Amino acid sequence: xxxxxxxxxxxxxxxxxxxxxxxxxxxxxxxxxxxxxxxxxxxxxxxxxxxxxxxxxxxxxxxxxxxxxxxxxxxxxxxxxxxxxxxxxxxxxxxxxxxxxxxxxxxxxxxxxxxxxxxxxxxxxxxxxxxxxxxxxxxxxxxxxxxxxxxxxxxxxxxxxxxxxxxxxxxxxxxxxxxx
Numbered sequence: 469x470x471x472x473x474x475x476x477x478x479x480x481x482x483x484x485x486x487x488x489x490x491x492x493x494x495x496x497x498x499x500x501x502x503x504x505x506x507x508x509x510x511x512x513x514x515x516x517x518x519x520x521x522x523x524x525x526x527x528x529x530x531x532x533x534x535x536x537x538x539x540x541x542x543x544x545x546x547x548x549x550x551x552x553x554x555x556x557x558x559x560x561x562x563x564x565x566x567x568x569x570x571x572x573x574x575x576x577x578x579x580x581x582x583x584x585x586x587x588x589x590x591x592x593x594x595x596x597x598x599x600x601x602x603x604x605x606x607x608x609x610x611x612x613x614x615x616x617x618x619x620x621x622x623x624x625x626x627x628x629x630x631x632x633x634x635x636x637x638x639x640x641x642x643x644x645x646x647x648x
């Protein structure tokens with residue numbers, strides 16, 4: 469099969485799967501028709517189940533491990549430099565290797581500051597995810613309460629009378645004019 473035929477088949481089949489997904493999985497009325505497994509697909513395709521927090525947590529662990537392991541290897545990185553002796557036509561070069569104090573400092577900085585910076589960045593990203601999860605939870609609780617509100621709306625509302633508060637009366641000012 470040629471790459472162009474494979475690409476065309478991929479596009480056509482993807483469009484068919486998309487249409488089937490939109491028709492069968494996205495409408496709320498179809499959720500009750502499915503079993504438990506397809507109900508999870510409905511929640512997944514309607515973004516009621518979030519997986520990005522699990523992906524971000526995995527990426528956080530990966531980034532932290534990379535900082536620590538990369539810093540460790542940076543400490544023990546060997547620098548190689550070459551020295552050349554002789555003339556232009558008759559020269560010889562020697563390779564010298566050494567551990568560097570700069571590599572020690574750089575490696576320690578990567579091992580210490582790297583995970584701290586990664587943590588701060590991922591906490592800022594997770595704030596949005598946690599906020600969205602809380603909003604979803606609040607919406608679920610509000611949906612549960614809507615049924616209770618419908619029941620209470622049919623009942624007669626009870627009114628509580630507020631006590632009447634009268635404005636304070638100012639005393640009259642004494643009349644300082646003499647009476648004749």
